[in-house]
Amino acid sequence: MNDLTELSLQRAIHGLRQGDFSCRELVEAHLDRIQRLDIDLNAYLFIDGEGALKRAEIADRQLAEWRKSRQSEPPPLLGIPIAVKDILCVKGMPCTCGSKILEGFVPPYDATTVEKLLNAGVIILGKTNTDEFAMGSSTENSAYGVTRNPWNRERVPGGSSGGSAAAVAARLALAALGTDTGGSVRQPASFCGVSGIKPTYGRVSRYGLVAYGSSLDVVGAFGRDVQDVAIIFEQIAGADRRDATTVDLPVPPIQLGQNTDLDSLRIGVPKEYFIPGMQPEVEQAIRQAILHLQELGAVVEEISLPHTEYALPVYYLIAPAEASANLARYDGIRYGQRISAETMWDIFYRTRGKKFGAEVKRRIMLGTYALSAGYYDAYYGKAQKVRTLIKQDFERAFQRVDVIAAPVAPTTAFPFGEHTDDPLAMYLEDVFTLPANLAGVPALAFPVGFDREGLPIGLQLMGNYFQEELLFRIAHAYQLTTDWHLRSPMST
Amino acid sequence: MAELDWMVDYEAVIGVEVHAELATRSKMFCSCAVVDATTAQPNIAVCPVCAGMPGVLPVVNQAAVELGVRLALALECEVLPVSIFARKNYFYPDLPKGYQISQYEQPLARNGKLIILTSQGEKAVRIRRVHLEEDTGKLTHVTKDGESYSLIDLNRAGVPLLEIVTEPDLHSAEEVRAYAMALRNILRYCEVNSGDMQKGVMRIEPNVSVRRRGAAQLGTRTEIKNLNSFRALERAVAYEIERQAQLLQEGKEVIQETRGWDEAQGKTVSQRSKEEAHDYRYFPEPDLPPLVIDSDWLEEICRKIPELPVNRWRRLQEQYGLSPYDAEVLTNERIVADYFEAAVSQAPHLAPKTIANWISGEVFGLMNQAGGEFDPHLLPVESLVELLTYLEEGLINQPTAKMILAEMFGSGKRAKTLIKEKGLEQVSDEAQISEWISQVLRENPEQVQTYLNGKEALEQWFFGQVMRLAAGKANPKVVQQALRGQLLKLKEQR
Numbered sequence: 001m002n003d004l005t006e007l008s009l010q011r012a013i014h015g016l017r018q019g020d021f022s023c024r025e026l027v028e029a030h031l032d033r034i035q036r037l038d039i040d041l042n043a044y045l046f047i048d049g050e051g052a053l054k055r056a057e058i059a060d061r062q063l064a065e066w067r068k069s070r071q072s073e074p075p076p077l078l079g080i081p082i083a084v085k086d087i088l089c090v091k092g093m094p095c096t097c098g099s100k101i102l103e104g105f106v107p108p109y110d111a112t113t114v115e116k117l118l119n120a121g122v123i124i125l126g127k128t129n130t131d132e133f134a135m136g137s138s139t140e141n142s143a144y145g146v147t148r149n150p151w152n153r154e155r156v157p158g159g160s161s162g163g164s165a166a167a168v169a170a171r172l173a174l175a176a177l178g179t180d181t182g183g184s185v186r187q188p189a190s191f192c193g194v195s196g197i198k199p200t201y202g203r204v205s206r207y208g209l210v211a212y213g214s215s216l217d218v219v220g221a222f223g224r225d226v227q228d229v230a231i232i233f234e235q236i237a238g239a240d241r242r243d244a245t246t247v248d249l250p251v252p253p254i255q256l257g258q259n260t261d262l263d264s265l266r267i268g269v270p271k272e273y274f275i276p277g278m279q280p281e282v283e284q285a286i287r288q289a290i291l292h293l294q295e296l297g298a299v300v301e302e303i304s305l306p307h308t309e310y311a312l313p314v315y316y317l318i319a320p321a322e323a324s325a326n327l328a329r330y331d332g333i334r335y336g337q338r339i340s341a342e343t344m345w346d347i348f349y350r351t352r353g354k355k356f357g358a359e360v361k362r363r364i365m366l367g368t369y370a371l372s373a374g375y376y377d378a379y380y381g382k383a384q385k386v387r388t389l390i391k392q393d394f395e396r397a398f399q400r401v402d403v404i405a406a407p408v409a410p411t412t413a414f415p416f417g418e419h420t421d422d423p424l425a426m427y428l429e430d431v432f433t434l435p436a437n438l439a440g441v442p443a444l445a446f447p448v449g450f451d452r453e454g455l456p457i458g459l460q461l462m463g464n465y466f467q468e469e470l471l472f473r474i475a476h477a478y479q480l481t482t483d484w485h486l487r488s489p490m491s492t
Numbered sequence: 493m494a495e496l497d498w499m500v501d502y503e504a505v506i507g508v509e510v511h512a513e514l515a516t517r518s519k520m521f522c523s524c525a526v527v528d529a530t531t532a533q534p535n536i537a538v539c540p541v542c543a544g545m546p547g548v549l550p551v552v553n554q555a556a557v558e559l560g561v562r563l564a565l566a567l568e569c570e571v572l573p574v575s576i577f578a579r580k581n582y583f584y585p586d587l588p589k590g591y592q593i594s595q596y597e598q599p600l601a602r603n604g605k606l607i608i609l610t611s612q613g614e615k616a617v618r619i620r621r622v623h624l625e626e627d628t629g630k631l632t633h634v635t636k637d638g639e640s641y642s643l644i645d646l647n648r649a650g651v652p653l654l655e656i657v658t659e660p661d662l663h664s665a666e667e668v669r670a671y672a673m674a675l676r677n678i679l680r681y682c683e684v685n686s687g688d689m690q691k692g693v694m695r696i697e698p699n700v701s702v703r704r705r706g707a708a709q710l711g712t713r714t715e716i717k718n719l720n721s722f723r724a725l726e727r728a729v730a731y732e733i734e735r736q737a738q739l740l741q742e743g744k745e746v747i748q749e750t751r752g753w754d755e756a757q758g759k760t761v762s763q764r765s766k767e768e769a770h771d772y773r774y775f776p777e778p779d780l781p782p783l784v785i786d787s788d789w790l791e792e793i794c795r796k797i798p799e800l801p802v803n804r805w806r807r808l809q810e811q812y813g814l815s816p817y818d819a820e821v822l823t824n825e826r827i828v829a830d831y832f833e834a835a836v837s838q839a840p841h842l843a844p845k846t847i848a849n850w851i852s853g854e855v856f857g858l859m860n861q862a863g864g865e866f867d868p869h870l871l872p873v874e875s876l877v878e879l880l881t882y883l884e885e886g887l888i889n890q891p892t893a894k895m896i897l898a899e900m901f902g903s904g905k906r907a908k909t910l911i912k913e914k915g916l917e918q919v920s921d922e923a924q925i926s927e928w929i930s931q932v933l934r935e936n937p938e939q940v941q942t943y944l945n946g947k948e949a950l951e952q953w954f955f956g957q958v959m960r961l962a963a964g965k966a967n968p969k970v971v972q973q974a975l976r977g978q979l980l981k982l983k984e985q986r
Contacts, residue, residue, distance in 0.1 A: 088547070089547045102546065107540075107545065107546065109545075109548075111547060206549060207547070207549050208547045209547055210547040211547065211779075213778075214779050215778035242549060243551075244549065244550070244780050244781055245549075245778075245779060321775060322778055324581070325579050325590065325591045325773075328581060328583065328589065328590020329545075329546070329588060329589050329590045330546075331585070334545075334588060335545065335546075344585060371581070371773035372771055372773060373771045373773075376773075380775060
């Protein structure tokens with residue numbers, strides 16, 4: 001193969017081991033492509049070309065040695081270039097979270113997920129764009145410019161992990177890490193025609209993930225296909241003593257063979273996920289995909305998740321409430337940006353007033369209000385109760401079905417500026433993705449078609465707690481028998 | 493302040509909040525060492541977690557939980573099987589995360605009590621709640637070259653704290669002091685911390701209100717801060733009670749506020765009023781799962797609780813016939829009570845009361861001179877017992893024993909060696925003593941005459957002369973007896 005950036009992750013691993021190409025060549029191919037395309041796409045906020053090449057040389061030496069001796073298997077992802085959302089800490093690389101307030105901040109520690117991947121041998125090419133502190137559904141809320149959708153440069157890539165999704169779609173990395181608080185992996189995966197997992201809450205460590213909504217935040221991964229995603233997921237999953245909310249359960253090895261038989265698997269299709277105002281082509285593609293799963297042997301039935309309509313208001317109380325506390329540390333005192341002033345309070349006011357963007361300030365105020373004395377019970381307290389009902393919807397559903405299939409978003413990628421003046425319309429982008437976060441269940445998004453403008457459409461499979469493997473198996477069977485995931489947005 | 497007549501019409505109602513540092517090796521939510529905040533170099537024990545860096549997460553220190561539970565059990569609290577950490581939100585530069593991790597709706601424990609001893613006798617103070625939280629950093633305000641700025645030291649940030657809140661069961665400065673001392677003793681008994689108020693490991697904040705005696709409603713309360721000694725505590729509460737009563741007497745209102753104790757001026761001064769009070773917007777800490785304390789763990793902790801001061805105080809009176817005062821002096825510190833009981837068990841031939849007197853008198857005096865803390869290494873129990881045995885047996889006399897004790901203290905020398913070295917054995921040999929007495933009587937014929945003429949009080953003078961002649965080594969009992977015998981003989985001869 002001439003263009004090494006067209007390889008899938010598992011083929012790249014194979015090629016490196018075989019010595020078909022060097023790691024240096026693989027990394028250079030990606031860096032070249034980034035240099036050519038990313039001026040326009042703006043998927044990356046920071047590129048560590050020098051560091052990546054240095055690590056590539058080390059990987060090449062390790063691989064050469066291994067090929068000679070054939071002793072002790074090299075790390076599973078040795079030499080694989082990936083991208084990391086700029087909301088996960090990578091030691092020595094700037095971490096802005098898409099915000100001016102953290103401009104210049106370089107964390108002295110790795111996120112656990114990053115550390116695990118580095119131990120597995122990956123090479124981090126750089127940090128990808130995000131809505132400021134992951135608050136947004138289009139990456140338009142980044143303080144460092146928008147990221148363009150590789151399928152159509154006038155469209156958003158989705159958000160908040162828009163940079164990671166665009167990077168994987170445009171072949172600027174073999175895979176990427178993202179985070180999903182209310183759909184921030186799945187929705188950009190859907191908009192950019194790639195695959196992405198939001199694992200079960202507690203399955204993957206949040207240590208080093210800059211917190212937005214702590215009870216909802218999960219680190220996820222993007223790949224060209226679900227097999228690539230599964231490879232990354234396997235590496236990052238597992239309990240972490242630095243994150244008390246991780247669950248100590250074994251991570252079963254995910255073996256995706258050639259079997260496409262979905263042998264009487266029960267798939268539930270929630271009627272609440274097909275709403276008026278939905279883009280008809282999206283509904284069509286989703287129904288078609290479900291039919292395809294049925295043809296592979298699955299048993300499909302309509303189910304109900306009756307509290308779905310409350311997910312949006314519940315989410316927009318809980319996430320901002322947690323955010324209002326999580327973002328309190330950005331006071332200009334210890335790190336990041338500070339605007340000097342005469343008094344301590346003026347430092348706080350001016351730093352936070354000037355350096356946070358509008359959406360972040362809106363959510364901080366929303367959350368502060370929801371937690372205020374006299375309002376707590378009516379807002380935050382009530383939202384927690386309804387969250388329990390949403391959770392129970394899923395628990396009940398999973399007594400009847402094995403997985404739930406639904407659209408990721410009501411529309412395909414929308415044009416820049418379409419929702420920027422109407423926060424509520426923007427929030428509606430997340431209606432189908434929020435429930436999985438509120439319930440904490442895993443969800444996997446992957447492409448199942450395109451609209452007439454050639455924009456990708458994504459389906460999500462939601463599973464019971466800690467059943468990521470089942471989601472991967474079903475999606476893999478789908479991808480073995482379809483080719484949506486093989487389409488590439490750019491011929492360059 | 494002087495006691496005023498009209499004060500009897502008023503009644504003080506006081507509740508106390510205490511923040512006790514938990515003497516763990518590492519901090520509450522990270523692995524940073526807990527260092528002495530008063531001596532350590534600033535920011536020497538700080539990591540991304542306690543500095544509130546982006547993306548980091550807290551992990552509960554199990555040792556802190558255990559100490560907290562131990563104290564809660566010692567306070568006879570009900571320990572909740574599941575308690576919840578919560579975020580207390582406010583901005584301040586000494587609070588790195590912008591929130592303090594504390595406990596709010598479901599604290600570690602609640603509904604306990606502590607027995608205190610006052611001049612009115614024993615009294616039970618109800619404990620409302622006991623909860624875990626983390627400490628803040630420390631700000632120092634400095635002016636240099638005409639510019640003023642603040643320095644932040646995060647060594648203390650994240651140090652585990654236990655907050656202990658009473659019901660408003662206290663009614664005088666004396667009771668508040670007694671409560672604070674009883675709590676301090678229990679903290680030390682349970683090895684929760686050193687109880688050192690100067691070092692800030694135990695911070696006491698009384699909530700004081702005053703009402704007309706018999707009134708059904710509580711008065712408006714103020715909270716007093718900045719109290720770093722028991723004396724300051726007692727003075728501040730007494731001052732505040734009278735200040736509030738004075739206001740009420742004048743028909744004025746008490747303002748709900750936080751007041752600081754000004755040691756130099758001897759008064760409380762307004763710091764922050766209710767209007768400026770924070771809305772802390774507490775909500776459950778999403779980064780920490782509920783804290784579960786199962787019955788096995790609870791039992792294990794329970795087993796580690798020592799006999800508590802008040803129980804020991806009672807037992808010492810019953811078992812050894814000590815007075816309430818002596819028992820209190822010995823049980824204020826667990827280490828002293830242990831020392832006393834070790835001595836008693838090693839020396840069944842000695843009266844416990846004698847041992848108690850020596851410990852609370854001479855030994856305390858020497859410990860105080862040596863720096864204050866009672867340190868058994870300075871005077872091993874065996875050494876004290878040995879010395880007191882010689883005294884009991886009459887080998888040495890009381891003044892000699894005191895002198896030897898001072899020599900033994902801190903030197904590791906044994907009583908026997910010192911007595912030998914200095915030739916201090918008491919002389920009980922009657923022949924020798926009779927000779928000394930004869931010599932004294934011979935050399936003081938005038939005094940003998942006066943004595944025989946009826947001034948019997950001179951007997952004491954002769955005694956002193958004999959002891960002087962014997963260089964203090966004569967057994968006073970033997971001297972007394974022999975002297976009386978010889979004087980009697982002289983009388984008879986006459």
